Amino acid sequence: MLFIIAWRNIWRNKGRSLVVMGSIVVGIWALIFATGAMNAFMVGYMADIINHDVSNLQVHHPDFKTDRDVQFTIPNGEQKADELRHWEGVKATTTRTLVNGMIASPRKASGVQIRGVDVANETRVTAVDSLITEGSFFQNVRRNPIVLGNQLAEELRVSERSKVVLTFNDANGNITSAAFRVDGIVKSSSVNISKQYAFVKQEDLTRLLGLGGLVHELAILTEPHFDEKIVVDEYQSKYPDDLIETWREISPEMDMMQEMYGSMLYVLMVIIMLALVFGIINTMLMAVLERTRELGMLMAVGMSKVRVYSLVLLETIFLGILGAPIGLGLGYLTIRYFSETGVDLSQYSEGLESFGYSSILYPYIESGTYFQIVIAVLITAFVGAVYPAWKAVRLKPVEALHMI
Amino acid sequence: MSIIKAENITKIYNHTVVPVHALNGVTLEIDRGEFTAIVGPSGCGKTTLLNILGGLDHPTSGSVELANTDITSLNDGQLIDFRLKNIGFVFQAYNLIPVLTTMENVEFIMLLQKRTKKDREARAMELLSQMGIAEKANQRPSQLSGGQQQRVAVARALASKPQFILADEPTANLDSKSTSSLLDIMADMNREEGATFVFSTHDQRVIEKARRVITLEDGRVVKDERK
Ligand SMILES: Nc1ncnc2c1ncn2[C@@H]1O[C@H](COP(=O)(O)OP(=O)(O)O)[C@@H](O)[C@H]1O
Ligand SMILES: [Mg+2]
Numbered sequence: 260m261l262f263i264i265a266w267r268n269i270w271r272n273k274g275r276s277l278v279v280m281g282s283i284v285v286g287i288w289a290l291i292f293a294t295g296a297m298n299a300f301m302v303g304y305m306a307d308i309i310n311h312d313v314s315n316l317q318v319h320h321p322d323f324k325t326d327r328d329v330q331f332t333i334p335n336g337e338q339k340a341d342e343l344r345h346w347e348g349v350k351a352t353t354t355r356t357l358v359n360g361m362i363a364s365p366r367k368a369s370g371v372q373i374r375g376v377d378v379a380n381e382t383r384v385t386a387v388d389s390l391i392t393e394g395s396f397f398q399n400v401r402r403n404p405i406v407l408g409n410q411l412a413e414e415l416r417v418s419e420r421s422k423v424v425l426t427f428n429d430a431n432g433n434i435t436s437a438a439f440r441v442d443g444i445v446k447s448s449s450v451n452i453s454k455q456y457a458f459v460k461q462e463d464l465t466r467l468l469g470l471g472g473l474v475h476e477l478a479i480l481t482e483p484h485f486d487e488k489i490v491v492d493e494y495q496s497k498y499p500d501d502l503i504e505t506w507r508e509i510s511p512e513m514d515m516m517q518e519m520y521g522s523m524l525y526v527l528m529v530i531i532m533l534a535l536v537f538g539i540i541n542t543m544l545m546a547v548l549e550r551t552r553e554l555g556m557l558m559a560v561g562m563s564k565v566r567v568y569s570l571v572l573l574e575t576i577f578l579g580i581l582g583a584p585i586g587l588g589l590g591y592l593t594i595r596y597f598s599e600t601g602v603d604l605s606q607y608s609e610g611l612e613s614f615g616y617s618s619i620l621y622p623y624i625e626s627g628t629y630f631q632i633v634i635a636v637l638i639t640a641f642v643g644a645v646y647p648a649w650k651a652v653r654l655k656p657v658e659a660l661h662m663i
Numbered sequence: 664m665s666i667i668k669a670e671n672i673t674k675i676y677n678h679t680v681v682p683v684h685a686l687n688g689v690t691l692e693i694d695r696g697e698f699t700a701i702v703g704p705s706g707c708g709k710t711t712l713l714n715i716l717g718g719l720d721h722p723t724s725g726s727v728e729l730a731n732t733d734i735t736s737l738n739d740g741q742l743i744d745f746r747l748k749n750i751g752f753v754f755q756a757y758n759l760i761p762v763l764t765t766m767e768n769v770e771f772i773m774l775l776q777k778r779t780k781k782d783r784e785a786r787a788m789e790l791l792s793q794m795g796i797a798e799k800a801n802q803r804p805s806q807l808s809g810g811q812q813q814r815v816a817v818a819r820a821l822a823s824k825p826q827f828i829l830a831d832e833p834t835a836n837l838d839s840k841s842t843s844s845l846l847d848i849m850a851d852m853n854r855e856e857g858a859t860f861v862f863s864t865h866d867q868r869v870i871e872k873a874r875r876v877i878t879l880e881d882g883r884v885v886k887d888e889r890k
Contacts, residue, residue, distance in 0.1 A: 260767065260774050267762035552757045559719055559754075560819075561747025561775055564740065657720045660754060 261566060265573035272546065279542050279575065280582040283640055286535040287586025288593065290632045293527050295594045295622030296602070301520045303620060305513055307448045311385050313506045315487050318477035318494070321502040327359055329430055329473060333501055336474025340380070343477075346493065348485035353380035355476040356464050360427030362407075362457055364415035371411065371457040373425060375464030384480045387445055387458065394419035394443035396458075403463055404442035408453035412444050419444065425457065430470040437467050532639045539643030543575055547651045554651050555659020564652045571651050575644035579637045587633055597622045666827055666859060667693040667716055672725030674711050674882070685711040686722070687882040693827070693861060693875075698853045700873035701863040708882040709863035710831050716861065717750055717829045718742045730826045747775055751820030753830035753862075758816035759804040765791065766800040769818045776823055783822075790818040793855075794848055810841025814848060821852055827859035834869055846872045 269276045309315065318339070320331035333339065333354075340352040356375035361368055378397045382388045387406075388396035397404050405423060407415075417423060421441045429435045439459060447453050465471050481487055487505050494503045507514055547554065554567060602620040674686040685708045693699055701709050714720040715727060718734045719742075727734050730749050737745060746752075751772075759768045769787040778786075791797045794814040796807075804812055813833055820828045830849075834842040846869055852858045862869075870876055878886035 260763075260771070263767070264760060264762055271762060553760065556754065556757055557760070558743060559717075559746065560752050560772060561743055561750075563743050563747075563775075566775070657714050660719075660757075 261570055261573065265570055266577055268546075268570075269574050269577055272549075275542050275546060276578055279539055279578045279640075280585075282535055282538040283579050283582030283636060284586040284589065286531055286639070287583060287632060287636045288590045289531050290528060290636065291587070291590030291624060291629065292593055292622070293531075294524060294628055294632065295590075295597070295624045296620060297520055297524050297527075298624060299602070299620035299622040301517065302623070304448070304516065308451075308510060308513065309506050311387060311390060311447055312449045312451050313509050314384055314478040315481040316479040316490060316494075316503060316505055317509055318479070318498075318501050318503045319475065321500070323475055324502070327357065327475075329358060329428070329468065329470075329475075331475065332472075333474045333477055336477055337472065339498070339501075340474075340477055343479060343490075343494070346490060348482050348490055349479055350482050351380065351383035351480045353377050353384040353478050354461070354474040355381075355478065356461050356468070356473045357475040358427045358464065358468070360425055362411070362415065363424045363426070364417045364421065366416045367414060369411065369414060371425075372451075372455050373427060373457050373459060373464065375461040376458055377461050381458075384478050387452070390445035390447050390452065391443045392446045394441065396443050396445075397460060398442070400440045400442040403437060403439040404460065405439035406443045406445060406458040407441060408456060409444050409446040410453040411455075411457070412441070414454075417441055425459070427467075430468045430473070435467055437463075439463075528635070532635070535636065535639050536643040539575060539640055540646050543571065543644050543647035544650060546574070547571060547647045551654060551659045554654055555656045558654065559656040559660060568648045568652050571648035572641065572644050575640055576637075579640040583633050583637060586636070587629060590632075591629065594622050594624055664695055665692040666695045666730055667691070667861070668728040669712075669716060670726045670728075672712075672715060672722040672727065674708070674715065674720070675723045685882050686715070688725070689879075689882070689884055691877060691884060691887070693859065695827075695859055696853070696857050697859055697861075697875055698850060698873055699861045699875040699877060700870055701861065701877050701879060702865060702870050703879035704865060707879040709865075709879060711882075712879065713829050713831045713861070713863055717752060718746050747772070749826040751823070751825040751828035751858075753813065753816045753820050753828065753833045755832045755835045758819070759812060761804055764801050764803055765796065765807065765815050768804065768815055769822050772819055772823045778823075786822055787818070790821060791815075793851070794818050808841070810837050810845060813837060813841070813845050817845065817849060817852070821856065821858055824856070824858075827861060830860065830862035832863050832865075834864065834866060839868065842866065842869065843872075 318333055320333055323331040336354050340354045343349050343352045354377055358373045360371060360373050362371045382396065392409065396406055407417070412418065415423065419441055422438055423441065424436055424438050426434060426436045445452060465473055479490065481490060491503050491505060558567060598621050602622065669689055669691050671688045671690050672686055673684070673688055676683040676685060689712060701712060703709055711720070715722050716729070718729065718737070721735065732745065734742065734745060760771065763771065766787050769790060770783040773783040773786065788797065788800070791800055794817070796811055796814055799807055799811060804815065807815065834845055837845065849860055850872060853860055864870060875889045876886070877884055
């Protein structure tokens with residue numbers, strides 16, 4: 260009968276019950292949407308970087324990381340790349356020759372990382388060609404083609420077919436310069452690709468360096484959901500002199516990003532839940548105070564404190580149970596809707612893209628997270644009811660009845 | 664055999680600017696099956712006395728023994744349990760749970776005592792018939808008149824066959840017709856079920872129906888007569 264009383268009590272003051280239910284609905288919806296949006300930011304950002312820049316795994320000479328000297332190459336890099344292609348879980352591999360240098364247009368000069376790429380394999384691993392917005396990825400220009408990021412091109416004020424000059428140290432330490440013609444412009448949310456890299460053909464770069472077969476980087480794309488660790492262990496035991504790393508190790512900032520997002524989400528959750536707790540404390544306290552005499556009578560005739568306490572909690576729980584599916588449904592539909600159409604932030608994305616974000620977000624949530632959010636909100640509602648319930652128990656029957 | 668035994672109880676309300684001496688040494692004994700009215704002008708201490716006899720409030724001094732239990736030594740939780748098992752209450756108003764039907768209200772105490780559904784329903788129906796409100800069994804209190812509500816309250820108090828029933832001015836909010844019919848019902852129950860009633864009033868017509876009248880004045884028993 261406690262259940263019946265609690266259930267009927269919540270319909271006594273429909274307006275107030277709607278407020279509690281509404282805040283539970285909004286709380287759940289807001290948390291789901293916030294989590295979805297955060298995930299979209301996070302995943303969009305990481306996916307761009309992993310897919311188009313870092314890849315799953317990279318191999319370097321152990322010293323290359325600290326000193327990007329041309330001499331720190333991967334011995335037999337090409338053969339290793341060919342061999343790895345047949346390993347289980349490996350989808351594609353490519354080799355790169357890397358040199359730091361300067362790029363100059365008639366207007367301006369800038370520091371760049373010159374990436375000598377194996378065009379066919381590069382497109383298999385990073386699909387940089389899919390980022391082309393102007394021109395082509397080494398299809399049109401015959402002699403010394405170069406592909407630049409959109410921001411770098413803008414800075415240099417160059418476009419397709421413009422001429423640029425690359426300057427760098429060759430294998431003997433002599434300064435070399437060569438003219439290149441812009442074959443294409445790539446656009447990406449990754450700062451590296453849009454600003455730091457200059458892609459050239461590997462054969463052009465090795466020719467200018469004066470030495471063939473200089474492989475500084477071996478990039479590996481693994482099959483989706485394949486455990487990268489397996490390839491790492493196998494490679495490391497076979498070639499202990501090389502350094503193989505996962506994207507987490509290569510881009511520690513991504514781990515930091517992930518952590519930062521985690522804590523931002525956490526702060527957001529705490530804020531939403533605090534609002535919820537106070538809302539519920541307030542309304543349930545009103546519900547208790549309004550029924551002082553009735554609660555006093557119940558205790559006078561022998562209703563135990565535990566039962567009175569449970570009554571107030573039960574009322575809140577019922578409201579939670581009524582509100583939760585609505586909030587969950589709304590949240591789910593919102594995420595579903597936006598995960599297909601995406602949230603287009605391009606109007607505001609000038610700033611965002613320069614930080615490395617995509618301008619269209621695709622919110623998503625793992626199904627387990629929905630569950631966690633609902634549980635968290637229900638617990639919050641419960642916590643909000645504890646104080647009013649305690650207030651109810653503290654009523655003294657004589658005093659409560661004395662108000663008659 | 665006495666079921667209520669109060670010895671020299673005093674009650675001083677201290678939280679007021681000037682301490683109020685609501686009871687000044689009340690001693691009384693009430694036997695099983697009695698039909699007693701506590702009477703006296705407003706402010707003489709009737710409510711205070713009934714609260715103490717019902718274990719709702721603690722006396723400042725003196726002892727209260729109910730059904731052979733010294734309740735002054737019980738804590739709040741134990742008192743609630745004691746009230747549930749031994750005492751029936753009828754208040755002046757706000758007796759019923761508004762969200763429950765008449766029937767459910769009468770069953771309520773039995774439910775707290777964990778009696779079976781069959782048991783509860785049979786007893787509740789029996790009482791409602793005796794009170795002449797069986798046809799209201801499925802209505803909410805708000806649909807009943809004041810007199811009918813008080814009858815439901817009496818039925819609820821009687822339902823679990825408590826040791827005694829305390830009723831603080833149960834007719835204060837009723838018109839004279841409802842007042843006399845409620846008193847008649849209480850008197851019937853006193854005869855038929857042997858229920859012990861202690862009720863307070865300052866209404867002369869109610870006093871006339873009582874078989875024992877204890878008169879209070881300034882927190883003291885000034886007269887105690889059996890008819
Ligand atoms: N909670 C209280 N605090 C202070 N004084 C009270 C309280 N309850 C009753 N009194 C005082 O105690 C006296 C007796 O009151 P009460 O027992 O209510 O009398 P009655 O029920 O006969 O009208 C009155 O003077 C009243 O003002
Ligand atoms: Mg009174």
